[in-house]
Amino acid sequence: MAPQIPEILSRLVGFPTISRQSNLELLDYVESLLVPAGITVRRFSHADGSRANLWATAGPEIDGGIVLSGHSDVVPVAGQDWSFDPFVLRQDEGRWYGRGAVDMKGFVAAAIHAMLSAAARDLQKPLHLALSYDEEVGCLGVRGMIESLAREPLRPAFCLIGEPTGMRLATGHKGKTALRACCQGQEGHSALAPQALNALHLGAAFLQRLQARQEQLASDGARDPAYTIPYTTIHAGVMRGGEALNIVPRSCEIEFEIRHIAADDPSAILSNLLHDAEAIVSPHRDRFAGAAIKIETLSSYPGLDTPEDSPTVSLVASLLGTNLPTIKVAFGTEGGLFAQGLEIPVLICGPGDMAQGHKPDEYVEISQIEKCERFLERVVGVLERRNA
Structure with missing residues (x-):
């Protein structure tokens, strides 16, 4: 039986993947879940081999489909006054606490769960998972992966960056x-x-x-x-x-x-x-x-500025099931790099509030993760359609 999001998140938080340090054990764990499910996995390594990006594909290897993108690294905990071990997931009063819980291993756990669900379904278009390293120090690690993907003939239809937006749809950042x-x-x-x-x-x-x-x-x-x-x-x-x-x-x-x-x-x-x-x-x-x-x-x-009238905006808004206006986020993401490098639309939408990130006792609301899980299930459903 495939692991559920709480189990996946607990394992992810347990890897102290601070920027510029190795994330290979985390990637080994992710591959141990994806590969037995029939999902294709590739790595794009840093020059010194200490860390890597991961690109995974569920469904047919064809044009189109959707990328779920997140970073594996977290900011340091040194000098912060935590109430508990930051690398042990803790549940309390409707929240999950731990370094990276909101920025952004909560989304990554939900995305891995969505990939496992997608692998068991008859997809007409692929679902991709992109995990990067060294995002927190200038979006450095993902660049090599994007450059390699840009040289390949196949292109996804669009990319979803799962940074925390309170599950609001964001079209841009500075x-x-x-x-x-x-x-x-x-x-x-x-x-x-x-x-x-x-x-x-x-x-x-x-x-x-x-x-x-x-x-x-x-x-x-x-x-x-x-x-x-x-x-x-x-x-x-x-x-x-x-x-x-x-x-x-x-x-x-x-x-x-x-x-x-x-x-x-x-x-x-x-x-x-x-x-x-x-x-x-x-x-x-x-x-x-x-x-x-x-x-x-x-x-x-680069910044990100996806047009409001993009069909991708309309599609993702319909999957979110909300009439709330789109937003733009104050923090940076890898979205501008994906948009420029692959020349595809990019949107930002993920669970939690960035105000809880980068600080002691970081947490994400469990209700936000559950909302993200339902949203990604609808994303996978789109890829099953004949006209996807």
């Missing part, structure tokens, strides 16, 4: 570019500070420019009212520099991000910031030839 500004000054003794160039001061000036660009985007930039924050944002999250109080610091690093709506081009925003950086350092070059603020890109992923 794109993100993560960057590092490296500020270069000249060190010296703090007693003679004016004779040196303080890199922290350069960094502080650059932070002011970031704030000014953010204020400009907020007041005069493009708008998308579907988002809670309806404009593109610039956020600085990390600043490092200095060795000792009596040393004028030679270098400073600032890590920041741009989260952009579809109407804004992040490269244009970056071009403005490069101009700002040069304006900060150029007055110092007569005295300090090495003065510089260099900006490097750490990672990026």
Whole structure:
């Protein structure tokens, strides 16, 4: 008898698949469920072999069908005050607790269960399962799998990303570019500070420019009212520099991000910031030839903006059985990569609330998992139709 969702979720949570660490034992477990059911499974491995993506297919190997997509990695628990072991699933008052319960092993468990159900039915179109690694650190792992799939002749009809939306249908998310500004000054003794160039001061000036660009985007930039924050944002999250109080610091690093709506081009925003950086350092070059603020890109992923009038939106909304309007989510997903790489429509819909993720005592409501299970059962039913 095929395992039910609670058992699958318990096993998935038990694998501490923190980003950049191995997920191979989790994939071994998933394969142990899928392969005996007659489901085709492939892996797309990281270059060092420590982790991998998984692509599974139930039903005929033909064009069309639907992809259920989720990531296997979770954020760290170090430094968080958990009430219990985060890698042991715990049920209490209608909730399942554990690291990854909502982001996003709850959906993955439901998707695996749907794959097993699909394997026992007469599908006219395939159901695919995509499991990725290193999503939480910039949607890094899935790229190799998408690149490989894009070279193949068959294409799914569309993709469902199961990130937590409260089982609301989401058509988009912002794109993100993560960057590092490296500020270069000249060190010296703090007693003679004016004779040196303080890199922290350069960094502080650059932070002011970031704030000014953010204020400009907020007041005069493009708008998308579907988002809670309806404009593109610039956020600085990390600043490092200095060795000792009596040393004028030679270098400073600032890590920041741009989260952009579809109407804004992040490269244009970056071009403005490069101009700002040069304006900060150029007055110092007569005295300090090495003065510089260099900006490097750490990672990026595209936004997602599936048209509201897409037939895929109508189909999935009908399967959800809701008249609620579609939404766009504040967090990023792998959806934009699937949409660009495979040139297919992508939607986001999954159980739970992202507000419960990335924190101690992470949980998902059991009622949300049950709603997801019923939804995916209807998804599988669509693939049984002759005109699917």
